[in-house]
Amino acid sequence: MAKLAATGQLAPLARQISTLGGCAHPIRLTGHRTRLDSATGEVLDHFDSGRLPAGELLVRCGNRRATRCPACSAVYRYDTYQLITAGLRGGKTVPTSVAAHPRIFATLTAPGFGPVHNQPDTGRCHCGHTHPDNDPLLGTPLDPDRYDYASAVLWNAHAPALWARFTTHLRREIAKAAGLTQRTLRHHATLSYAKVAEYQKRGQVHFHAVIRLDGPTGPASTPPAWATTQLLDHAVRAAATRTRVHHAGQPQPSAEDAPRPWETGRGGPSVFRFGRQIDVRPIRSMDFTGDGPVTDRHVAAYIAKYATKGAETTTGTLDRRLRFLAELHKYDITDHARRMIHSAWHLATKRRHAHLRLRQWAHMLGFRGHFSTRTRHYSTTLAHLRAERTAWRTGRPEPQTPAKGGTQTEQTDGTPVSDRAGHPTDLAAGHRPGHGHSTGHRPGHRDIAARPDGSDTTLVISH
Numbered sequence: 001m002a003k004l005a006a007t008g009q010l011a012p013l014a015r016q017i018s019t020l021g022g023c024a025h026p027i028r029l030t031g032h033r034t035r036l037d038s039a040t041g042e043v044l045d046h047f048d049s050g051r052l053p054a055g056e057l058l059v060r061c062g063n064r065r066a067t068r069c070p071a072c073s074a075v076y077r078y079d080t081y082q083l084i085t086a087g088l089r090g091g092k093t094v095p096t097s098v099a100a101h102p103r104i105f106a107t108l109t110a111p112g113f114g115p116v117h118n119q120p121d122t123g124r125c126h127c128g129h130t131h132p133d134n135d136p137l138l139g140t141p142l143d144p145d146r147y148d149y150a151s152a153v154l155w156n157a158h159a160p161a162l163w164a165r166f167t168t169h170l171r172r173e174i175a176k177a178a179g180l181t182q183r184t185l186r187h188h189a190t191l192s193y194a195k196v197a198e199y200q201k202r203g204q205v206h207f208h209a210v211i212r213l214d215g216p217t218g219p220a221s222t223p224p225a226w227a228t229t230q231l232l233d234h235a236v237r238a239a240a241t242r243t244r245v246h247h248a249g250q251p252q253p254s255a256e257d258a259p260r261p262w263e264t265g266r267g268g269p270s271v272f273r274f275g276r277q278i279d280v281r282p283i284r285s286m287d288f289t290g291d292g293p294v295t296d297r298h299v300a301a302y303i304a305k306y307a308t309k310g311a312e313t314t315t316g317t318l319d320r321r322l323r324f325l326a327e328l329h330k331y332d333i334t335d336h337a338r339r340m341i342h343s344a345w346h347l348a349t350k351r352r353h354a355h356l357r358l359r360q361w362a363h364m365l366g367f368r369g370h371f372s373t374r375t376r377h378y379s380t381t382l383a384h385l386r387a388e389r390t391a392w393r394t395g396r397p398e399p400q401t402p403a404k405g406g407t408q409t410e411q412t413d414g415t416p417v418s419d420r421a422g423h424p425t426d427l428a429a430g431h432r433p434g435h436g437h438s439t440g441h442r443p444g445h446r447d448i449a450a451r452p453d454g455s456d457t458t459l460v461i462s463h
Contacts, residue, residue, distance in 0.1 A: 013053035022071035026058040033462035073308040081304035087379030088296035098219040103212040107279040110204035114147035139201025149343040153366040160369030169239035190214040194374035198306040218377035318363040
């Protein structure tokens with residue numbers, strides 16, 4: 001730091017670090033960038049990361065996990081809150097009339113794979129004790145040797161397919177209740193949803209979803225008269241009950257012959273379904289407790305909170321992948337999570353489970369789907385929210401901005417080089433979504449980057 005202060009680079013370095021917003025693990029970029037006027041060939045500016053105080057450009061990691069980067073995960077949580085809220089009350093390219101559309105908040109859970117320590121309504125667990133909220137025994141099996149770990153891991157692995165099949169059945173149930181066919185339903189109503197996956201303490205994934213009925217063209221159109229909250233409630237419950245997913249390579253029995261989740265045995269089930277606990281609540285009032293309806297603000301905050309949490313938060317497992325099973329002894333995790341990871345690792349050796357990539361997702365206890373998903377018509381996108389934030393940042397006045405046409409030689413000798421997003425010396429500008437298309441070559445990289453006024457007259461060559 002003394003050397004940097006003596007050379008006048010301490011202040012630029014402190015400013016570069018301050019732009020990270022507290023990111024715990026910034027990404028370090030090295031390279032160069034030249035901006036040219038595509039019409040005249042004039043060099044507008046040239047930037048090299050070696051001229052920065054640290055010799056490299058630091059950018060935020062953007063990790064959504066709170067255990068990996070609290071600062072970036074907080075931004076992800078705020079963006080998710082805005083995305084969910086826009087689909088419930090309007091705003092962010094969504095009309096405010098969407099608040100009058102039928103919408104519900106649904107929770108779909110996993111079946112049981114053995115008795116676990118819990119907090120029943122009676123207050124006393126099956127073990128004979130009353131567990132406080134912070135008891136580490138909560139969610140762990142009463143008898144680990146009899147717990148069906150293989151089925152628990154395989155259910156997590158098939159949870160994304162279960163959700164996809166559920167949405168198919170949900171559209172069928174809505175069409176059936178409205179007296180329509182599935183083909184004609186799209187001409188009358190559109191199903192929109194946003195869902196997030198949450199881990200229970202026993203290590204099983206369950207889904208929270210905001211489900212909404214719109215008109216035929218999406219949130220801007222009025223839903224038909226038959227589209228009510230009661231119809232949506234009934235359709236969700238019926239679809240969740242009917243949803244089945246068969247293991248790949250297994251014969252598909254009829255619904256009557258399908259084994260129940262608790263009858264599948266330790267060899268791994270061939271049919272997967274949701275648990276019997278299905279919670280569906282309308283979104284319209286101020287109460288978020290008990291069995292009452294919920295508000296759009298509470299729902300958005302609830303979903304955004306779990307968008308940044310993984311299995312490591314509630315189950316006590318890992319937040320990163322394992323290369324070798326022998327690495328497991330280095331981590332302080334719960335015995336229950338350790339057994340599930342071991343089960344996933346050993347199930348991966350069987351050919352019939354190879355497509356599930358269980359070793360790659362063993363740290364997630366078998367779950368390999370997206371934590372947060374939404375339909376195209378639900379609301380805005382995270383990319384749109386990030387673009388708005390970038391536009392706001394680049395619109396702010398920048399001190400000591402080099403004049404247009406300044407070259408690298410003209411920016412040396414004491415003039416600090418800025419690495420701010422959108423600045424002429426921003427090394428990563430040509431690589432961001434929305435900044436043009438790539439026509440790259442080796443060893444360099446070539447992009448067409450749009451100017452703030454919308455004209456594509458700047459040629460960006462970077463590496």
